[in-house]
Amino acid sequence: MAEHGVSNRTAYVHGIALWAPRLPGWNAAAPVLRGAAAAPEQTAPRPAATLLAPTERRRAPDTVAIALEVAARACESAGADPKETASVFASAHGDLAINDYMSDTLARTPTLISPIRFHNSVHNAAAGYWSIGTGSLQPYTALTAYEDTFGEGLLEALAQAESSGRPTLLVAYDIEARGPLATIVTSRGIIGVGVVVAPHAGLNPLARLRWGTVRGTAGTASQTRNSELMAGSPMAACLPFVEAMAIEEMCMVGLRLSPTLLLQMQFDFPSRHEGNWP
């Protein structure tokens, strides 16, 4: 039986973005995540999907609006050209609001399903809009792994980056459950995370990761001090990662891939070494 590699692979985080109702954007979120500021009590309005034409922007589903926002901000932060960047879109539940609409309409008037809502119901709708809006012919994928979606999505982005030798964009997001579906599926708030990872340092990396998969366990619900800011969202699983990025100190983070397998990452930061990696 082959053993899992301990953190023996290297990747660099080139860009990061975060949006949650009380953490609207990385610049607002980072001081909160590192404990230097309190989160605002007010929740921010949903981000505008500025990548889309004004008519499409208004009717863009929440999944599309949040995904396009963090995708664009992460690419900006990395200085990455979306046209040259493959992407991994990860969402535990997909568009819960459209699923509620589809199931409700099917139960009442099935022949009146809206064609636009139907094509927006696919799990890769946000990815499709991103590719169309940026004109990117690079491949994207769209995946889910339920409570382990953030970890599996990040693993796939790291694997793509290592495999292609190029930067890869992770866009992870979930939205609020609606209607009767909300009595069964727990998903609260609109939350999105964007990360650009690459196999080489480039000009200005934010962090270096030594990563690998290791046997081990971790809870599914994040138990960090910021948990309440993402309570009830499957995307709360991103907290250990975004906190490490905000705190900028050497640390080890394990994200769950399965009940007994972790994506383990040792974080290191150039600012700690005046730009010279040890």
Next chain:
Amino acid sequence: MSPLCITGYSVACAAGIGVQSLTASLRDRRTGLRPNDFTDAPLNTWIGRVPGLEDMALPPGLGEWECRNSRLAWLALQCDGFFERALAAIDRYGTDRVALVVGTSTSSIGATEEAYRRLLPNGLYPEDLRRSIVHTPHSLGDFVRAALGLEGIAVTVGTACSSSAKVFAQAERLIRLGLADAAVVGGVDSLCGSVLFGFNSLDLVSPEPCRPFDVGRRGISIGEAGGFALLERDGERGPWLLGCGESSDAHHMSTPHPEGLGARLAIEQALSRAALQPGSVDYINLHGTASQRNDEVEARVVTRLFPPATLASSTKGWTGHALGAAGIVEAVITFIAMQTDLAPGTLNAQHLDPFCGPQVIVDNQATDIRIALSNSFGFGGSNCALLFGKYRDG
């Protein structure tokens, strides 16, 4: 890329439950399509329905995942000795060294639709459907993980109709990088109101059995299907995965790029990663949905890229369009074509659209098939091309 051996595969679709049964349907040109008898509200179309799913039961211990999609997944796992082969591989490599990457378009949304039809007066789900896992898209991956006792990487890919083709590309990366030693890939999509009435809302469903590439084609016939493949670095005999290509159209959510730009990029990447020329491809299983736009664009791409000697066909006249499971079903059909040296034709097509080049065949044709390509294109402009070989060295 280094070829991967496909050491086991299975299929369950309207045209056959198991490889043997599907092989016979392909040979005898027997369609699995029938008039829609699935929806309560009338919908004038033909469907590929897998018989007997309603009466199936999941084994004890898997009741939490009970739904039509899981039953179809279980049926496909049991076909062709796949379950035993997968368990043997898991035993060899370890429960967390065999990755699971499966694709679906709608997963078990049929269970959510049913819950909404049967909502209690207080607005709550009926008790038998209060199982959160069947109301979320990872339902498929989670079920297969539980059924096989896997403990490693387990992902459900949802890129619409390219889903269960892209799983091969993802699994190939994981194995190449040493993140897994083997992978179970595949896909399952079951009939549900969302896709039948959804495609109907886009005027894409055909009132007659679909006729891919026919000049008078009237749209798609939706089918349900499941299938799996086991990928390993080596094996005693093929088929082999020789190359994969993935791209995006960057054009439109529900219609393909008019010049087939993304489709061409995916095919060229698959060829390039296999270090093969278009002239080496003996047979192409086309996406060929029988929608106006897909077939026109795809036919043009094939005419431009491939020599006249390459044979190409769509097999959706047998199976219907299995959406997120189309990739795996058509991968298995290319394995059958290589195994039997019989290129299936394009069932139900009579008068080919003039856009078709000499590659597109209507009748079945016996020929040596050593290298075969399978195309899958999805909503949101997601394209995937897979190149398979009868032999490792192409």
